[in-house]
Amino acid sequence: MRALRIVLIVAVVLGGLFVGADRIAVGYAESEAAEGVRLGTGKAESTEVDIHGFPFLTQVMDRRLDEVEVRVTGFRATAGGRPVRIGELTADLRDVTLGPDHAIERAGTADGTALISYRDLAAASGREATVEYGGDGKLKVTGGVRFLGRTLTRSVLSTVTLVDGDTLRVRADEVPGEGIPGLEDMVRARTDFDRRIEGLPKGMRLTKVEARQDGLAVTVTGRDVVLSAG
Structure with missing residues (x-):
């Protein structure tokens, strides 16, 4: 019984270390991904990435992530050849493929919302x-x-x-x-x-538009969406 107890304690400790290392790796990967992921050809003021799924390390070894949420603020696109600022663009990416350097390259599917202020729409x-x-x-x-x-x-x-x-x-x-x-x-x-x-990213298209109090909300969806900054 004493030996079994020791084995269980070691397993719990190692499991805790693995979970801790996994979460640290996620935090680092999210920071790196925010630097490299691109939601299209436009530039953004800031990008945040939230990687879901556990364990993360095994997903990285397979170079494939189950789900990634991306939030971009101040995204600069064009509309009819004129610049247009998208105040916020959020996207839920699934079946995400990583490149050789583990940067986010593609998403099997993507669903999101772009919010354009009425001032930016008028401009x-x-x-x-x-x-x-x-x-x-x-x-x-x-x-x-x-x-x-x-x-x-x-x-x-x-x-x-x-x-x-x-x-x-x-x-x-x-x-x-x-x-x-x-x-x-x-x-x-x-x-x-x-x-x-x-x-917008290659493979992503507009599917719905709605005038709301806080701005013009545009729903975007896509398949085999290209996300690499390169």
């Missing part, structure tokens, strides 16, 4: 207009037009939709034209726009 629109949350999943877009020597300011409620899996389309539901010929077209020239989002 990317290329229009002289402001964009706000209009309530009930709508955008409120306000622009001014020159008509007969004076500036007319109009606000419209607009619907935002996805086109072709990569383009945000903003269209006014209706425009108050007040019976003035040509005014509606002039207002729409300030408030309606399409912007193709570029710079």
Whole structure:
């Protein structure tokens, strides 16, 4: 019994050491991964990585991780050739493949959300207009037009939709034209726009868009997604 007790104590100690070493390795790997992982061609202000699954060391030996969460802030993409700042981009990566240097290279699947502030959306629109949350999943877009020597300011409620899996389309539901010929077209020239989002990882596409109080939330999904900074 004494010998069995000693064996159990040694096993517990070794097990504790293994768990401790495993957690230390995870912390180090998360820090290194944050430096090397890229969610596309754009630059980010900061990147955080959270590696799930236990034990981590055996996953590393296989060069494959079960699940990795990535959170990027201040991501710079492009929209229709114009720069657009994505305030926060979070992605849940599964079946992650590591390269020879154990850097994250690919993900079998990826699901996430990109949040764009309305100020950043307005800046990317290329229009002289402001964009706000209009309530009930709508955008409120306000622009001014020159008509007969004076500036007319109009606000419209607009619907935002996805086109072709990569383009945000903003269209006014209706425009108050007040019976003035040509005014509606002039207002729409300030408030309606399409912007193709570029710079996301290869293999990832936009699947849903929703106007929320805190900004424009865009759902992204992908398969065989390329994540290496190289």
